[in-house]
Amino acid sequence: MKISNLGYVILSSPAPDAWRSFGLEVIGTMEAPAPDGAVALKIDEHPFRILVETGEADRLQAIGWEMASHADLAAMRDHLAGQGLAVRSGTAEEAEKRCVTEFFATTDPAGNPLEFYYGRTGCGEPFVSPIGTSGFVTGAMGLGHIVVSAAGAFEEAYRFYTTTLGLGDSDDLTIASPQAGMPDMRVRFLHADNPRHHSLALFNLPSPTGVVHLMLEMENLDEVGRCLDRVEARNISLMASLGRHCNDNMVSFYVHGPANVPLEIGCEGLQLDWTRFEPTVSTVPDHWGHAYQLGAE
Ligand SMILES: [Fe+2]
Structure with a gap:
């Protein structure tokens, strides 16, 4: 009943079209068919990995977790319902829009919207970037990673993801606030x-x-550098400069996507054998770089 990977992300926006030009021209994704004015971005053989629907606000609508089988999906649903969580089965129409066989939805203790699915449909069409990006590191590792807020329910959310959902600890990072009186930043990587x-x-x-x-992972540093060139050519602001993280060893930069949704574009992320791994506790985020561009939007 383990979660296989991060399969898709759904966002809402009053202006989904902004994601089309950002995805196709800056990141190098393909566009996939999508209904009702939505924009679907394809980065590998999956039908899409990011779906941006028309909505009142720019907001995360779903984190789509892939389960390995119908049995695993059913077991997860029963497990969550047994813990008293409200779970809602997706309709056939909703499943078709997500290109999945079956899914259900719930929320984490911090209110983040979660979906669990199995059976991605419409896979197989190869990825061919309209601007020549070679490809993204996905496959069994899913689309990349997402960082979400658990403000106000941090410990509860951590326990939910680890104990209830079965995600594993990778790193527990605390960054002391540079300003007196401001809270420290803490990030639990799972x-x-x-x-x-x-x-x-x-x-x-x-x-x-x-x-x-x-985070979307590119195949090599040259691809990351070319993407950074495209960002700078369009005067799109960075959230953080190029740098290398300590915990996953990723070389990346952070760019403000549409509606200031930050995207991390990286490469060389660690791939680990969890049977031989000890979770880390850290206080230093980076080997070098990743200077935050304070005040930039
Ligand atoms: Fe990241």
Whole structure:
């Protein structure tokens, strides 16, 4: 009943079209068919990995967790319902929109919207970037990672993801506030049943859109550098400069996507054998770089 990987992310926006140009021209994703004015971005053989629907606000609508089988999905649903969580089965129409066989929805203790599915449909069409991006590191490791806010329910959310959902600890990072009187930042990095260092991280401070950041992993440093060139050519502001993280060893930069949803574009993320791993506790986020561009939007 382990969670296999992060399969898709759904956002809402009053202006989904902004994601089309950002995805296709800046990141190098493909566009996939999507209904009702939505924008679907494809980064591998899956039908899409990011879906942006028309909505009143720029907001995280669903984190789609992949389960390995119908039996695993049913067991997870029973497990969560048994813990007293409200679970809602997706309709056939909703499942079709997500290109999944079956799913259900619930929320975590911090209010983040979760979906669990099995059986991605419409897979197989190869990824061919419209601007020549070579590809993204996905497969069994899923689309990348997402960091969400667990402000106000940090410990409860951590216990939910580890004890109830069965994600594993990767790193527990505390960054002392640079300003007196401001809270420290804390991030709990958690892995699913695949080698990616973390598929989810929980952040202790609030996020206006619900997405602290979303990470897509490119195949090599040249691809990351070319993406950074495209960002700078368009004068799109960075949230953080190029740098290398200590915990997953990723070289990346953070760019403000549409509606200031931050995207981390990286490469060289660690892939681990969890049977030989000891979770880490850290206070230093980076080997170098990742200077935050305070005040930038
Ligand atoms: Fe990240």
